[in-house]
Amino acid sequence: MLKIVEKTKLWFAMSLFIIIIGMGFMVTKGLNLGIDFKGGTKLDIKMNQAFVKTDVDKIIDKHAKGEYLSKTLDEGKNLEITVKSDALTADQTATMVKEIKSQYKSSELLTENTIGATVGSELKTKAITGLIIAMFCMLVYIGIRFEFKFGVAAIVALLHDILVMVGVYAIFQIPVNATFIAAILTIVGYSINDTIVVFDRIRENQKNMRKASIDEITNTSITQTMARSINTVATTLFTIIAVYVFVPSIRELSFPLIIGILVGCYSSIFIASPVWVILKKRSKKAIA
Structure with a gap:
């Protein structure tokens, strides 16, 4: 016992x-x-080509200025970006995505979800x-x-x-x-x-x-x-x-x-x- x-x-x-x-x-x-609790925007980008995450982070940081998190998905093929609430407006987010697309021609935005802090x-x-x-x-x-x-x-x-x-x-x-x-x-x-x-x-x-x-x-x-x-x-x-x-x-x-x-x-x-x-x-x- x-x-x-x-x-x-x-x-x-x-x-x-x-x-x-x-x-x-x-x-x-x-x-x-x-973002489910704090609010913000989550972007899923399919890169469709080889990329270095730190290089993409430099583009994101230029717009979000540290108010974001990014991680690779699907064994490095996709990129998930989470921007904290109020860090970027809808227009600024669109500009950031456009810049990523211009540098990585094959990339495409799969989803974009925005949740308010309320x-x-x-x-x-x-x-x-x-x-x-x-x-x-x-x-x-x-x-x-x-x-x-x-x-x-x-x-x-x-x-x-x-x-x-x-x-x-x-x-x-x-x-x-x-x-x-x-x-x-x-x-x-x-x-x-x-x-x-x-x-x-x-x-x-x-x-x-x-x-x-x-x-x-x-x-x-x-x-x-x-x-x-x-x-x-x-x-x-x-x-x-x-x-x-x-x-x-x-x-x-x-x-x-x-x-x-x-x-x-x-x-x-x-x-x-x-x-x-x-x-x-x-x-x-x-x-x-």
Whole structure:
């Protein structure tokens, strides 16, 4: 039987250390807000010829003056340019594209999407609201299906996952855009599913191990579900890693999912269960 509960301080300390590092990067560097949140213009240009990205960047910088991001797509064949909100007017953007086309005759503008800062602010508000509503519904469901302490422990684990993921975005400066919302919601759903499996086994063992301590019941439950958790995570990761390697265009989504799935599995075992034990023991002390 694994001794998980006895090392609660170690698990909490490890998580706190990682979260503090992430929050430190967020305070010093901030989040790399994409145009979905900050507003701006995204251009996809098909170059149709060999080009040096730094040379194209010089043209872009002459117009946008550092208020842009650029990256190659499709193994260097295309170029994606993201200009920050209010850096260029529509006419200035058209002039910049015209200059790129004049230097690279075969290039062509595939798409041009402009999002206002107001739309980005609205998206941010809706994303936060949606996440809060989702977590509240989970708390209510788990509280009814199991008990309220299980619900609180599950929400603490989810908050842990979100803080770690925000830290990952801050450390690696991954653009925070619509894929960020998708990644967070996917991870929250995956993590709560894993947590419920562990909690369900704890509930069953409470009935079957009436003379056992809370620590022993929890350790036994985690041990019994450990193989299932590892197998589920492994098979899921194989798929996501394959997507990350072979589909570069969605690495902004697949990379955080890889981290999030690992974090979600960790929190279900080493955060949610110990938190429930702490709440359970405090409740018994209060009754006594």
